[in-house]
Amino acid sequence: MATVALLGNPNTGKTTLFNELTDKYAYVGNWTGVTVDKKMGTLRHTKIAVVDLPGVYSLNPITKDESVAIEYLLHGDPDLILNVTNASQLKRNLLLTIELLEFGTPVIIALNMIDDLNRTNVTYDLPTLAQRLHCQLKATNARNKKGVAQLRDDLVASLTELPPAAALHITYPTLVEQGITQAAKKLAAEHGMTPDFARWLTIQFMNQNQTIRAYAQAHDLKPLLQSAPFYDAQNFENQIFTTRLTFIEDTLAAARRQNTPTSQSELTNQIDRWVTHPLLGLPIFVVIFYLMFKLSFDWIGTPLSDGLNALVSGPISHGANSLLTSLGALPFLKSLIVDGVIAGVGGVLTFMPQIFVLFACISILEDSGYMARAALVTDRLMQMIGLNGKSFIPLIIGFGCNVTGIMATRTIEQPKERLITTLISPFMSCSARLPIYSLFVAAFFARNQALVVLSIYFLGIAVALIMAKVYQLVFKVKGNSNFMIELPQYHLPRPDIILQGTWDKGKGFVKKAGTIIFAGTVLIWLLSNLSFHGPVTDIDQSFAADLGRWLLPVFAPLGVGSWEIVSALLTGIMAKEVISSSMIILFHFTGRTALVATFANLFTPLSAYALLVFILLYIPCFSTLATIKAETGSTKWTIYSAVSSFIIAYGLAFLIYQIGSLFI
Amino acid sequence: MSLLINLVIAAAIVGFAGYEIYKSVKRSKGGGCNACDYQCDTKEMLKQHSSKLN
Numbered sequence: 001m002a003t004v005a006l007l008g009n010p011n012t013g014k015t016t017l018f019n020e021l022t023d024k025y026a027y028v029g030n031w032t033g034v035t036v037d038k039k040m041g042t043l044r045h046t047k048i049a050v051v052d053l054p055g056v057y058s059l060n061p062i063t064k065d066e067s068v069a070i071e072y073l074l075h076g077d078p079d080l081i082l083n084v085t086n087a088s089q090l091k092r093n094l095l096l097t098i099e100l101l102e103f104g105t106p107v108i109i110a111l112n113m114i115d116d117l118n119r120t121n122v123t124y125d126l127p128t129l130a131q132r133l134h135c136q137l138k139a140t141n142a143r144n145k146k147g148v149a150q151l152r153d154d155l156v157a158s159l160t161e162l163p164p165a166a167a168l169h170i171t172y173p174t175l176v177e178q179g180i181t182q183a184a185k186k187l188a189a190e191h192g193m194t195p196d197f198a199r200w201l202t203i204q205f206m207n208q209n210q211t212i213r214a215y216a217q218a219h220d221l222k223p224l225l226q227s228a229p230f231y232d233a234q235n236f237e238n239q240i241f242t243t244r245l246t247f248i249e250d251t252l253a254a255a256r257r258q259n260t261p262t263s264q265s266e267l268t269n270q271i272d273r274w275v276t277h278p279l280l281g282l283p284i285f286v287v288i289f290y291l292m293f294k295l296s297f298d299w300i301g302t303p304l305s306d307g308l309n310a311l312v313s314g315p316i317s318h319g320a321n322s323l324l325t326s327l328g329a330l331p332f333l334k335s336l337i338v339d340g341v342i343a344g345v346g347g348v349l350t351f352m353p354q355i356f357v358l359f360a361c362i363s364i365l366e367d368s369g370y371m372a373r374a375a376l377v378t379d380r381l382m383q384m385i386g387l388n389g390k391s392f393i394p395l396i397i398g399f400g401c402n403v404t405g406i407m408a409t410r411t412i413e414q415p416k417e418r419l420i421t422t423l424i425s426p427f428m429s430c431s432a433r434l435p436i437y438s439l440f441v442a443a444f445f446a447r448n449q450a451l452v453v454l455s456i457y458f459l460g461i462a463v464a465l466i467m468a469k470v471y472q473l474v475f476k477v478k479g480n481s482n483f484m485i486e487l488p489q490y491h492l493p494r495p496d497i498i499l500q501g502t503w504d505k506g507k508g509f510v511k512k513a514g515t516i517i518f519a520g521t522v523l524i525w526l527l528s529n530l531s532f533h534g535p536v537t538d539i540d541q542s543f544a545a546d547l548g549r550w551l552l553p554v555f556a557p558l559g560v561g562s563w564e565i566v567s568a569l570l571t572g573i574m575a576k577e578v579i580s581s582s583m584i585i586l587f588h589f590t591g592r593t594a595l596v597a598t599f600a601n602l603f604t605p606l607s608a609y610a611l612l613v614f615i616l617l618y619i620p621c622f623s624t625l626a627t628i629k630a631e632t633g634s635t636k637w638t639i640y641s642a643v644s645s646f647i648i649a650y651g652l653a654f655l656i657y658q659i660g661s662l663f664i
Numbered sequence: 665m666s667l668l669i670n671l672v673i674a675a676a677i678v679g680f681a682g683y684e685i686y687k688s689v690k691r692s693k694g695g696g697c698n699a700c701d702y703q704c705d706t707k708e709m710l711k712q713h714s715s716k717l718n
Contacts, residue, residue, distance in 0.1 A: 330670045336677060515684045522681035574688070626692035 010055030104196035313591020344521030344581035363501030398428030520578035559607025
């Protein structure tokens with residue numbers, strides 16, 4: 001089966017193009033680091049395989065995910081490379097293109113985001129570019145599908161009649177050329193390589209590509225290994241870069257056509273003047289988050305959620321009860337199904353609207369191009385802490401799920417920065433905690449729901465940043481890596497991308513309801529209906545009550561006065577959503593309305609807030625701990641993460657409740 | 665509905681819950697994530713990463 005490899009710089013719309021070209025949907029985001037591994041698909045209506053590789057600026061890998069591209073070229077043997085470029089950033093994009101053209105596999109260049117280029121009043125003469133680069137070029141705009149069908153047809157046509165492989169030969173300075181020619185000849189003669197591959201390999205080796213150097217060692221490529229000190233001493237890497245840059249500048253100068261200026265290109269600049277402003281950028285970021293929570297908790301999410309809750313605790317619960325009674329179900333089975341499964345799982349599912357609205361907002365921010373600005377704005381703050389904006393991306397992914405957030409730390413090159421970001425990621429308030437926030441803000445902060453949830457989120461960020469600073473000092477991290485992010489033009493978000501992005505982020509929550517939340521619900525039902533002496537009718541005699549009462553003195557200084565809350569907190573280790581379902585079950589309610597009313601007798605607004613802070617920060621769920629173990633490869637760091645987060649959560653909740661009690 | 669059927673249904677619910685907990689612990693230990701079942705790219709990468717470590 002023929003294979004097309006998609007390669008290009010980050011943020012060139014590669015994943016969007018992949019989705020348009022293939023039958024498979026891949027997650028699309030408008031910021032660096034979304035594609036962390038290769039994705040596979042088949043070109044629509046064909047059997048041609050398409051591989052989407054992570055965005056890279058060059059074939060010389062710096063991070064783990066960047067090595068996927070060069071490894072694929074070495075071992076994947078694609079029939080055709082589709083090089084996706086950002087048409088308005090060609091000068092930088094063509095640096096990678098040259099490396100691909102030198103590789104020798106036929107290349108088609110997609111000048112993507114062509115509309116962005118047109119808005120800058122510049123166009124390129126494609127025949128001139130094609131003649132200089134010795135390959136086909138196609139103008140596309142994947143977001144509105146412009147040119148995509150034509151590109152698909154061209155790919156099929158090119159694969160049907162593959163053009164003869166003809167690598168691009170740039171003339172490098174004399175000494176470099178001599179070195180390339182000598183080594184390539186020997187490689188071809190001694191190792192049976194094709195002349196093009198031998199030349200490409202030599203250039204990459206001279207360019208200090210670490211993957212290629214390891215490849216040369218592994219294959220004992222003596223013509224390269226013996227000359228390595230000479231190449232490095234002569235600074236061939238720099239000479240190659242300068243030659244390529246000159247070639248690109250000459251090529252673009254020859255093909256560039258300036259059009260009459262329009263005012264459209266100014267829009268992005270005008271918006272950026274405000275949203276990336278050194279002083280106003282951060283407050284705007286906060287306001288945008290506030291509006292997100294307003295939509296989720298006040299304007300759209302909660303009203304829908306209340307409707308769902310009325311449905312679950314009313315008709316569904318009563319209907320199930322009547323049906324089971326008519327079928328002759330015994331009380332314990334009715335209790336298990338109605339008071340356990342329907343109340344617990346159904347109770348958590350009623351929070352779906354808030355979670356989905358929040359994910360929709362995040363998808364809109366991603367697709368509009370704002371997320372890249374948010375990373376830039378937070379970079380200033382991060383730099384004060386000693387981290388860089390690249391840490392912002394895993395942290396914000398952690399708002400969805402800490403597990404994927406921690407996995408995304410792989411885009412950070414420095415091991416110490418990576419470890420620090422991993423350790424602080426669980427402080428990001430993942431979506432699993434939203435149901436419990438929603439319960440408490442409805443009970444105690446009905447008029448300021450969005451503001452209270454926002455404060456919890458930002459408290460999580462503040463704790464994460466403070467801990468990052470502490471770790472910086474403890475690990476003695478000196479300096480930090482540079483953060484480079486491309487700011488795409490603003491787009492009007494596309495509804496289908498928003499819907500797909502929202503569903504991608506939110507479907508985990510729905511699936512979890514049928515798996516771990518269901519399991520946690522049944523477990524807490526069992527614990528609340530059994531004791532050492534068998535089944536109990538009085539929940540105060542149950543295992544759950546014994547356990548909760550035993551630990552209650554520990555939580556009393558935080559303002560917690562009920563064993564049900566303590567037992568529910570313990571189940572949060574399975575998944576944070578289970579805390580809410582456990583509370584509904586332990587308080588014997590079929591829905592959350594009655595639970596919210598009960599809270600009024602158990603908490604004050606102060607103790608409720610202290611408990612929310614504790615829930616925000618205390619021990620991560622089991623999956624997050626397992627991911628920390630997998631990513632750090634260390635049990636020590638995993639235990640440390642669990643213990644330290646508990647201490648921080650306890651300490652902060654204690655301070656809030658105790659100090660607050662002095663004034664309130 | 666006889667006592668036996670009641671017991672069988674309850675046992676099935678509890679058994680399924682137990683199986684889900686077992687599956688979740690096993691998946692988490694293997695570096696998976698029970699947040700969602702679909703095989704996202706980050707999970708695929710983690711799997712490869714773990715196999716490299718082993």
